[in-house]
Amino acid sequence: MTTAFSQLFRATALMATLAAPFATLPQSAAAQDGSPFQVVMRINDSVITRYEMDQRKLFLKLLRVPGDPEAEAMKGLLQDRLAAAQAKRFGLRLTKEQLAAGMEEFAARADLTAAEFVEALGQAGVSMETFRDFAGNGLLWRELVRGRYAGSFTISEAEIDRAIVGGTVNTGMQLLLSELILPVEGDPEEQQALARQLRDEITTEDGFAAAARRYSASPSAGRGGRLDWTPTSELPPQIVELVLALGPGQVSEPVTLPNAVAVFQLRDVAEDTSTAPEVQVEYAEFLMPNTPDVQAQAAAMHTRLDSCKDLFAEARGLPESQLKVENRTVRDLPADVALQLAQLDPGEYSTAITRGGARVFLMLCGRGPKIDGPIDREAIREQLISRRLTLLAEAYLEELRSEAIISTP
Template sequence: MTQRSISNANRKGRARAGLKTLSVAAFVGLAAMTAGTSVLAQQGSPFSTVLKINDAVITQYELDQRIRFLTLLRIPGDPVESAMKGLTNDRLAAIEAKRVNLRLTNEQIEAGMSEFAARANLSAEQFVAAISEGGVAAESFRDFVANGLLWRELVRAKYGSSISITEAEIDRAIATGTRRLDMQLLLSEIVIPVEGDPSNALALANQLRRDITTEAGFASAARRYSASPSAGRGGRMDWVPTSEIPAQLVQLVLALGPGQVSPPVQLPNAVAVFQLRDVIEDTTAKPPAVSVEYAQLMLPNTPSVFAEAETLANRIDSCKDLAAEARGLPQDRFVTEKKPVAAVPQDIALELAQLDPGEYSAALTRGGYRVFLMLCAREPQLESEGQAINRDAVRAQLQSLELEAQAGVWLEELRSEAIITTP
């Protein structure tokens, strides 16, 4: 894939209504929460059943409330589809919680509501008042939070004790965090204006997503329907770094293959769809400073030295083990150092760049010796002295990711075992 340079001045100087108006977080402040953004599902009695999961039901009222709530939060994707999926997951969780006799206390639910509201810098009372202006009842918000908490407790109870994060996994996570994962995206956009009820715009966006299979087709639709300044260019945008795009949209777009079109994304007064045209690594951002700790054991450079190095590597797993092997040798035969990468000799730095902690290289020589070079650790270089990486926090994050993966598999199992019918 070809690397391309980007002019920040040119990129930022162009209007990108879709990306620049999307909320960075999944929550918006009081000013954005207005009744005009609400959307209703199919009309019918509010107490009619729209879906049945085993003996539990989802009513039209619950579906309407969840759609309104997701719309106010401006969650990417089709709010009707997301609402139905979310409510179905809630019922599956509730059925399982009843089976194992798991219940939440009022204190747990209230704490969860406060935590959720705090993400929008509001108290729970302020958040409830804000969403009420958009037609969302306090009970619907409470149910949303309670169901999320219930599922989390179920997952922790089922998988929490079985997940063990090793020190090596923490080391790899820390090392990975020092490597550049930024990318640049080449997108096209169609921004459909909305005045009041966005249902028609959402319907059009979903139709475009189904019908468009080529870049030419997307460009034609952009010229016809898009209100963005990019419409005259067939919706084509310049290269944009992922760091400048809200995280939710990045996830949505990176799930696409080249030429595919995203689900609808709700923006203030608009609905948008995006087509991914290309993606490359972002080489424009400044890489993070990194420090490395490494050990060097000098081995006599005999014809059998590589076999000896491999035998040694099979006996040890870490720099601590290597230090034990070097015990009793002259001081200059075994050295450990920790330095910023910029201060490491270039030949050593190039070898270390190819290693994970605990791996070795025997490619270098020094003064008649073959260097057994082992990487001990690779870490972000801290800005101030005395700081340390919080390994417990890294461990907790890895556990959370593992729980999330296990939860996804379990939820699909519950869904496949349930009897789900529509009236």
């Protein structure tokens, strides 16, 4: 695997930046069944082809986007067509320079140039046009939303004050969840299919618990996957967004994590009356050979540790890459790491994660509020504007969906 292709997988967080892209691919007449040009959905006067579905699905899988890739691909392409019609209506177009800048911006967040990003995608079977349309039309959609709602609202100084006091992350709720983690080696498609099957079959908490005991690779499997009350600020944002759409007892769509596929059951939601800034965690990852007795070795090592600093003694003489100690906000953590750390108290550890054939001894060193330097009120204002625009954009798309004529062959 090339360096560029490895870096591609660090691009997961970019999806939030271009949350509702839309394509401008030429419309093709439907070909015979099985053809790449087979029509899979009609929206008003436009169509989505099998080729577009396959390309978008592969692109989302490469970026490790949470959820079922097929469902997310169809959702995104549907939004594409609805938004494209609105852009045409208002005469919005991108220049070549704007498109190139958008592609460079997207790729840069994976520490790549646009050319390197396109090359990495091409090695995995994703065309340059798929990336071009995804990135470019995402920018166009943002311009459409800003043009529609610019000047329709203002952010008051009082709202900024409340954001400063309450932090920049929604800490207003605690969730009572159950988890089911399916380990993945290679292509996650098989485990995705199992996760979808379980989601369709499970209707009760007891049913989820039985499935977790049978299939889950998480330490919570022995408890039927049941987790304790967890503040939303300590969970990966993409998982919070997914489970908040559920009712009590419902099971989420599959979530693709590094080396795993997960489903969650929402058992209860409670209001968290405390206000706290964004949560920051310090944690250590120590790679251990994934031998049959690795759990016993991890438990024995833990008895020799008073803090994460003691891991440096355990790693003496080993390659530097074997031990990593990091300090990050929860929203910046890989989803699998954030999910495990949310279940730990300082000094506790987990061995649920595997990476590159090794077992990860994951230890929580500490957890606390993020403390920054001087407060930039204008930056907070921009964040609040962005959030408000996101909500308005979602409502806008829902309005377009309700007015559209949508059919499948």
